[in-house]
Amino acid sequence: MAKQDTQPNTSSRLGVSGLPMELGMDDLIDGKSDLVSVLSFEVGGEWYSIGVENTEGVVDCPKLTPLPGAPVGVVGLASVRGRMTVVMDLGLSATPEALKQRLILVRGDAQLGLLADRIDGVVGLEPKKVRPVAHGKDKLTRERAKFGWPARSYFKSGTRRVPIIDVERLGEA
Amino acid sequence: MIEDNTLLSEYLSESEELLDALLADLDSLAAGHGETPDTNLINRAFRSVHSLKGLSGMMGLAEVQSLAHDFEDILDDLRLGQLSLGEHTNALLQEAGAGLAALVGGAARGTAADEDFDRLRQLLAAIALKSRERVKKDESGPGSLNLSDRERALLTEYEEHRINENARAGRSFYSIATAFDIDKLDTGYRALSARLEEAGELITTLPDKTADASMAAFKFVFAAALKEADVKRIAQPFGGRVSKLERSTWRKAGAALRAAGRRVPGLAPPKAATEDLPAVLPPSFAREALQPLSPSVRVEMSQIDVLSGLAHELSIEMEQMSSLAEKFLDASNLGAAERSDLRFSARRMKREFIELEERLVELRMIALAQTFTRAARLAGRLARELGKSVSVEVSGRDTQLDKMIVDRVADSIYHILRNAVDHGLEPAEERKLAGKPARGKIKIEARLEGTRAVIAIADDGRGLDHAELRRQAIEAGLIAADETLTEEETFRLILRPGFSTADQVSAVSGRGVGLDAVERAVYELGGEVRISSEPGKWTRFELAVPTTLVLISAFIVRVSNWRYAINVAQIIELIFVSPAEILGPDGRRSIEWRGNKLPLVELKYVLGLGGARPLHQAIAGQNGDGHPASIKIPVLITSAADKHVAVAVEQFEEQREIVVKSLGSLGRKLKGVVGAVDLEGGDVALVLDIPSLLVLRSIRL
Numbered sequence: 001m002a003k004q005d006t007q008p009n010t011s012s013r014l015g016v017s018g019l020p021m022e023l024g025m026d027d028l029i030d031g032k033s034d035l036v037s038v039l040s041f042e043v044g045g046e047w048y049s050i051g052v053e054n055t056e057g058v059v060d061c062p063k064l065t066p067l068p069g070a071p072v073g074v075v076g077l078a079s080v081r082g083r084m085t086v087v088m089d090l091g092l093s094a095t096p097e098a099l100k101q102r103l104i105l106v107r108g109d110a111q112l113g114l115l116a117d118r119i120d121g122v123v124g125l126e127p128k129k130v131r132p133v134a135h136g137k138d139k140l141t142r143e144r145a146k147f148g149w150p151a152r153s154y155f156k157s158g159t160r161r162v163p164i165i166d167v168e169r170l171g172e173a
Numbered sequence: 174m175i176e177d178n179t180l181l182s183e184y185l186s187e188s189e190e191l192l193d194a195l196l197a198d199l200d201s202l203a204a205g206h207g208e209t210p211d212t213n214l215i216n217r218a219f220r221s222v223h224s225l226k227g228l229s230g231m232m233g234l235a236e237v238q239s240l241a242h243d244f245e246d247i248l249d250d251l252r253l254g255q256l257s258l259g260e261h262t263n264a265l266l267q268e269a270g271a272g273l274a275a276l277v278g279g280a281a282r283g284t285a286a287d288e289d290f291d292r293l294r295q296l297l298a299a300i301a302l303k304s305r306e307r308v309k310k311d312e313s314g315p316g317s318l319n320l321s322d323r324e325r326a327l328l329t330e331y332e333e334h335r336i337n338e339n340a341r342a343g344r345s346f347y348s349i350a351t352a353f354d355i356d357k358l359d360t361g362y363r364a365l366s367a368r369l370e371e372a373g374e375l376i377t378t379l380p381d382k383t384a385d386a387s388m389a390a391f392k393f394v395f396a397a398a399l400k401e402a403d404v405k406r407i408a409q410p411f412g413g414r415v416s417k418l419e420r421s422t423w424r425k426a427g428a429a430l431r432a433a434g435r436r437v438p439g440l441a442p443p444k445a446a447t448e449d450l451p452a453v454l455p456p457s458f459a460r461e462a463l464q465p466l467s468p469s470v471r472v473e474m475s476q477i478d479v480l481s482g483l484a485h486e487l488s489i490e491m492e493q494m495s496s497l498a499e500k501f502l503d504a505s506n507l508g509a510a511e512r513s514d515l516r517f518s519a520r521r522m523k524r525e526f527i528e529l530e531e532r533l534v535e536l537r538m539i540a541l542a543q544t545f546t547r548a549a550r551l552a553g554r555l556a557r558e559l560g561k562s563v564s565v566e567v568s569g570r571d572t573q574l575d576k577m578i579v580d581r582v583a584d585s586i587y588h589i590l591r592n593a594v595d596h597g598l599e600p601a602e603e604r605k606l607a608g609k610p611a612r613g614k615i616k617i618e619a620r621l622e623g624t625r626a627v628i629a630i631a632d633d634g635r636g637l638d639h640a641e642l643r644r645q646a647i648e649a650g651l652i653a654a655d656e657t658l659t660e661e662e663t664f665r666l667i668l669r670p671g672f673s674t675a676d677q678v679s680a681v682s683g684r685g686v687g688l689d690a691v692e693r694a695v696y697e698l699g700g701e702v703r704i705s706s707e708p709g710k711w712t713r714f715e716l717a718v719p720t721t722l723v724l725i726s727a728f729i730v731r732v733s734n735w736r737y738a739i740n741v742a743q744i745i746e747l748i749f750v751s752p753a754e755i756l757g758p759d760g761r762r763s764i765e766w767r768g769n770k771l772p773l774v775e776l777k778y779v780l781g782l783g784g785a786r787p788l789h790q791a792i793a794g795q796n797g798d799g800h801p802a803s804i805k806i807p808v809l810i811t812s813a814a815d816k817h818v819a820v821a822v823e824q825f826e827e828q829r830e831i832v833v834k835s836l837g838s839l840g841r842k843l844k845g846v847v848g849a850v851d852l853e854g855g856d857v858a859l860v861l862d863i864p865s866l867l868v869l870r871s872i873r874l
Contacts, residue, residue, distance in 0.1 A: 065735060065857040068780045069843050069869070077836065077849055079857050082696045084834045084849045109623045111837025 035124035038155070038164055041104060041116040044091020049123065049155070050114070050165040054107050058119055061087070061103040078113065080105060085113040088170065112170055129155045130164065174283025175232050179542050184232050184281055186469050188225055192274040195221040199270045203263035210251065210258045212335070219248040225273075229280075231547065236290045237280045240273060243297040253334050256303055265300050272296065320348070320418065324379050324392070332377045332394075339374060339396035346376075347397070347404045351413035352383050352390040365393070365411045372407055373397025394418065474537065474576065481533045482742060488526040489813075489864055495519040534721055537577070541619050541628070542570040544583050548590055552615055555594045562612045563598060569619030574626050575722045578698055582628065582718055585691040589630045589714045590615070592688070597634035597712050607709065609633065624835060625700065626720050631713040637706040639663050646672065664704040668692040691716075698722060699834040699851075719835060727831045727850070729858060730809070731824035733782045736858040738831055738850055743863050745812060747825060749805035764819050766810060773808070773819040779866050813864035820863060833860050844869045 038049035039058075064076030064087055075089045080103065087103065102119055106112040130153050151163035175181040198218040205211055226241035247266070250256040272293040279285030320328075328336075339346070349369075353361040362378075369375045376394040383390035393413070397404065405415045498519060502512055549565040556563040574582075598604075598613035605611060616631045639660070646652045646666045658666075666672060670689040692702045700718035727738035728747070748766070755773060756763050762773040807825045811818055833848035840846070845866035846859050 063855055063857070065849070065859065066782070067840075067843060067846065067859070068782070068866075069845065074839075077840075077857055077859070079834075079849070079851050079855070081701045082699050082851075083701070084699070084836050084840065084857070086837060086839050109838040111835070112839060 036127055036130055038123050038125060039104065040120040040123050040157075040162060041102075041114075042118040042120065043089065043114075043116050046091065047120075047157070047160065047162045048090055048114075048151075048165055049162050050104065050106070050167070052122055054165075054167045056105040056107050058102055058104050058116075061101055061113075061115060075115065078103065080113065083111060085111050087113045087115060089115045090165075091115070091117075106167055106170065108167060110167075110170065112167075114165070114170075123155075123157075125155050131155065133163065175234070175281050177546070179540070180232065180546060181281055182469070183543055184228065185278065186471060187228055188277050188281075190471060191221045191225045191228070192270075192277065194218075195225075196267075196270050196274060199263075199267050202258065203260075203267055212252060215248060215252040219245060219252065222248060225277075229277075231550070232281070234280050236285075237273075237277060240276070240290065240293055240297065243294065243301065244269065244273065247297065247300050250301070253331055254338070256300075262300065262303060265296065269293065269296050269300065320379075320394070327379055328377060335374065335376050336396070339376070342398075344373065344396045344398045345401075346418035347395045347401070348416050348418050349393040349395055349404070349408045349413040350381055350390070350416075351393070351408065351411050352381070352385070352388040355387055355389055358389050361411065362391070365408070365413065368407050368411075369393060369395050369397075372399060372403075472536075477533060477536050481530065484526065484529050484533060485862075486864070488523075488530065489868060491522055491526060493868060495523070534575075535573075537575050537721070538573040539576045539579055540570060541572050541574060541579060541626075544579055544586065545570050545617055545619070547583075548586050548617055551587060552590050552594055552617075555591060556598070556613070559595060561594065561598055561600065563594060564612055564614055566614065566616045567618075568616070572619035572621060572626055574718070574720050578718055578720070578722050581694060581698060582700075582716060585694050585716060586617075586628060586630065588688070588691050589716075590617075593630060593632040593634065593712070593714075597632040599635050603635075607635075621720070622717065624719060624721075624837070625717045628716045628718070629713060631711060633711050636708040636710050636712050637664055637667070637704070638708050642666050661704070664706060667704070668702060697832060699832060721835075722832060725831060725833060725860075726828065727860065728809070728828045729826040729852075730776070730807070730822040731826060732776050732780065732822050735782075736826065736852060736856060737776070737780075737822075738858045738860045739809070739811075739863055740860070741828060743811050744809050745817065746810040748808050748810065748819075750808045750819075750821070751805055764808070766817065766819060769817065771810070771817050771819045773821060774867070776820050776822045779820070780861075811863045813867040818867060831860070 037052040039052050039055055040047060040049040042048075059080055062078045062080060064078055066076050067074060067086070070076075070086075073088050073090065074086055076087050078085050078087050085103070085105065102116040104114040104116055104119070106114060132153050133151055152166045152169070154161045154163045156162070175184055195218055198214050198221065202210055202214050202218070205214070222241050222244045226238050226245060229237035229241060247256065247269075251258060256262070276285055276289055276293060279289070336346070349365075351365065366375055366378075374396045376396055379392045379394065381390035381392045395404070401415060401417055407413075408415050498515055502515065507515075545567045549567050552563060552565045593615055594613075598615075599607065599609075601611040604613065614633045616629070618629045618631075620627050620629075642663050643652075643658070643666075646669070647654050649672060651666060651669050651672065652658065668688050668691070672689070688702075695702050695716050695718060698718050699722070700716060703715040703717065704713070705715075706712040726741045728741050728744055729736055729738055731737075746766075750764055750773075754764055756765070756770070763770050764773050765771075806821050807823070808819050808821050811820055831850040833850060835841070835848055836843065836846065840848075845862050847862045848860045849857050850860055852858050
């Protein structure tokens with residue numbers, strides 16, 4: 001899968017790459033309630049997205065401590081802003097560790113963080129563009145179902161389907 | 174009288190505890206009979222009365238406050254030796270104590286009569302009268318010690334009195350000069366003080382000079398019936414330089430005193446005043462004092478911790494039992510109904526254990542009501558001192574937090590409030606010019622946010638000025654002149670050490686403690702400080718802290734370059750084992766310990782970090798030491814399911830108090846890991862529950 005296909009449709013973007021995501025995300029979505037805002041990111045050569053309202057910011061990933069007995073997908077524990085964060089890696093294929101430098105903090109009691117190789121930015125989607133994932137219909141979802149694939153919907157960016165992470169499912173992993 | 178029922182019951186239970194302690198100490202004093210009363214007892218009684226005074230003052234019970242103040246004066250005279258403690262005085266003190274105890278409940282409920290207060294006041298005045306016959310002070314006392322004038326000036330009246338007393342008892346005086354590393358100041362200071370208190374009397378600690386900024390130097394003034402060599406032996410482990418604080422003339426005077434059997438003119442204690450004082454309290458006082466003030470029972474936090482620990486162990490045992498039961502079920506020929514009964518009751522037990530553990534956590538929780546009420550009162554008082562007018566709005570008083578967290582966060586709340594009143598709110602004229610009402614507004618709120626509580630303190634004052642913050646940060650060298658900062662980053666500058674936005678340090682806020690202390694305190698609890706503001710309009714500080722917290726004493730070990738914390742309550746002994754002492758083949762190793770054969774497992778294997786390599790090879794490789802005979806493997810003895818197990822690690826580090834941070838709802842599902850702790854250098858150590866881990870990994874026991 002070539003990288004160039006993976007760029008989300010730039011015309012619908014609210015944010016741009018390199019936007020200081022640590023702050024002001026609420027401001028970004030304020031007053032644009034018609035649109036669903038998602039943060040899109042790349043990990044392990046795949047694009048994903050997560051609802052902006054489900055995130056608490058993006059930080060540089062601190063040192064990871066291994067967690068014995070952790071479920072598949074959990075790669076360790078990191079201390080972020082005084083809170084212990086359970087770090088998950090959605091990437092199926094191994095990418096060089098050096099790439100996985102950013103950590104998306106997920107809002108909620110699970111104290112989760114998602115590793116990212118690259119943060120693209122915030123995308124504003126019209127609600128009708130958010131489509132449900134038909135389980136088992138395509139290769140991708142079949143593959144992911146093996147470890148409790150945490151997405152129930154996706155949106156299309158060009159020819160590419162970008163899954164929208166379901167935060168509640170992440171917590172069930 | 175206290176209107177608020179929550180406050181009333183808290184006041185009653187707190188004051189009851191203080192009064193009980195006071196009465197017990199007065200009883201012990203009376204039982205002592207001695208001419209020289211036990212100073213520790215008097216000091217403790219003084220502290221109880223002093224706390225009661227403070228507590229009552231805070232609740233607006235002026236009558237109790239003033240009576241406690243009179244009482245305090247008497248105890249002060251007593252400890253300064255200005256009042257002698259005869260049998261009669263003792264009886265009067267006990268009566269006064271009982272009178273105070275009898276009055277407190279009535280005063281708090283608003284049912285006490287004015288005459289009752291007056292009677293107690295008369296009694297206290299009568300006792301105080303006796304202290305008019307003061308003991309003439311021994312002028313030669315501290316003056317003859319070879320301390321510098323500056324140091325002598327630092328001595329309190331009480332310390333001078335103790336020097337006199339010790340001199341009279343013929344003890345020697347020593348000065349012990351020592352310096353502690355600032356990081357270790359607490360422990361070092363406490364350890365040396367404790368050693369000195371055991372061996373004699375630590376009169377005072379005076380600050381000393383040192384050239385090294387990372388050290389804090391002290392001079393301990395110490396009195397004991399010890400030889401200089403003995404004192405040196407005590408002080409030596411702390412690097413203390415001992416010198417004797419005595420002149421020959423002093424020694425002569427002391428000897429003369431002893432020879433004269435204390436009957437030296439001017440030094441004799443006053444004759445016990447035995448004039449009869451009327452027993453001014455009616456007998457009904459004693460009866461009322463028998464009524465408990467509060468229906469609640471006070472329990473030490475540590476007791477709850479013990480219960481939690483027991484409940485946890487029970488639940489592990491229970492898990493083991495139920496898995497054993499499953500095995501028996503498979504092998505048995507029980508009917509379907511019995512099988513389902515057994516499973517049902519195992520499930521119910523599990524649920525009930527979880528509930529038990531949750532209830533125990535709840536026991537540690539208290540509402541923020543009292544802290545908020547104090548905070549609101551404090552804000553009002555500060556505003557008055559500064560000539561400002563403020564209205565304080567409080568919400569979320571019912572928010573429940575672990576008592577330890579409330580205690581630790583209280584200082585931070587007060588600190589931010591002080592800042593808000595002092596620097597945040599503008600003077601009335603300035604507010605009028607800005608089109609605001611003259612009266613400032615402060616909001617104190619609490620709300621729950623998942624597993625955290627957010628305590629917010631907001632003021633409608635002048636707000637934070639970005640440009641000014643930036644200018645000052647550049648001036649203070651905290652940021653480079655061309656550094657770009659986001660709005661939040663700019664606000665957060667005020668949390669940096671050495672940053673002060675106040676051009677003038679006022680008496681209220683300028684105590685040399687910056688907001689960095691607030692951030693540190695909150696961070697150590699596993700929380701964060703958030704700041705938002707609109708220049709000219711408002712500032713809001715939020716402290717997000719966990720609602721529950723566990724502080725444990727843990728031992729840190731190292732395995733495969735990672736550090737782990739283990740509750741010391743789970744460790745029976747730390748030993749070193751040489752490879753020759755290990756019995757059995759790899760995978761079924763054991764050692765002899767106190768005459769028993771214990772299975773030996775590697776923590777590394779238990780954690781799934783590596784296979785069962787021969788232990789001594791792993792260690793030898795690390796040390797670069799090829800001589801197996803000299804190798805010592807660190808092993809901790811623990812117990813799981815009532816059996817002892819030896820667990821090998823790679824390195825012992827140290828024991829310390831740690832705040833266990835939660836791993837969140839997902840992390841809670843991990844068996845054998847109860848949380849994590851921040852260590853220096855950005856490291857994180859998992860807090861292991863060794864018995865659960867062993868059970869989880871089906872380690873043969």
